[in-house]
Amino acid sequence: MNTEELTNELLKINNYLKKCLWMDFEFAHMDGGKLVVAGRIDTSYNDFAINIEFGTPFFVSSLLSWHLDDATPFIELIEGDALGQLNEKYHIEQGNYLFKINAEGFDSAPIIIASKSLKCEIINEQPF
Known part of the structure; x- marks a missing residue:
């Protein structure tokens, strides 16, 4: 996956x-x-509205469930010094992208995922 494809998926999400x-x-x-992260408007509602697939995941540090924080972007690519620090700390193999996912109630992103690719499937265009 090249950076243009990755950027398009991040924007889509x-x-x-x-x-x-x-x-x-x-x-x-x-x-x-x-690894598939799925979102729905309520846990009592069985149908997911969005699936975010991380291809060939290498590393995950995460909550098991969380809520959207609508004050920040949901998912971002980790770059710069933070990328180097996480690569060194967790021995992330080359060729993986590092993503952070923001969640409601946290000052910094509590979810970090390293994978080779990212793909989004929007199941319900208008969940509200």
Whole structure:
């Protein structure tokens, strides 16, 4: 995955979630091939509105479920000094992108994921 494709997926995710009043997130699938973060308007509602797939995940540090913080972008690419520090601390293999996911009630992103790719599927264009 090149940086242009990655940027497009990040924009797709953040632009969609910017329009949402709230969203609950959890891991819908996790194995060595992919990790799927799924969001829905309420945990009592069975249908997900968005699936975010991290291809070939290498590292995850996360909550098991969380709520959208609509005051910040949902997902961002980690770059600069923070990237170097996390790469060194967790021995992240080359070729992985590092993502941080913001959550309601946290001053800094409590979710860090390293993976080789990112793909978003918007299931419900207008969940509200």
